[in-house]
Amino acid sequence: ALGPFIFNQVRQKYRIRGTLKQVYRNQEAITDELIELLHRPSCDPGAQKVFASILTAPAGPHPSELLPKIQAPLLVIWGENDPWTPISGGKIYQDLAEKGASVQFVPVPNTGHCPHDERPTIVNSLILDWLSQR
Secondary structure (H helix, E strand, O other): OHHHHHHHHHOOHHHHHHHHHHHOOOHHHOOHHHHHHHHHHHHOOOHHHHHHHHHHOOOOOOHHHHHHHOOOOEEEEEEOOOOOOOHHHHHHHHHHHHOOOOEEEEEEOOOOOOHHHHOHHHHHHHHHHHHHOO
């Protein structure tokens, strides 16, 4: 049973911390509380099955297929230093914003994959400002 073995390795708190250190530009945001918050669901019954389904699920549609169907304004907040999804991945949203679509693309400097965790004050302000314009 390789699946449970891999799952039990990945869910170790020190591995969660190590992964976050790779993707969070703001290392101060990596707290014991965050590690616990991310670890806790891995202790739930069926967690290993959910983990396996995420790894084996098909990729799903590309944003270029979905964006034309969106009828509401869209705010895209992106960490400029995201190592998993580099800012170049947001080009589709930047292009739409430049063409006048109801899309606002906001890069957050010195921020990795999780802007909402790394820079909550900045992200909350961006969201509130955006909502106040609606």
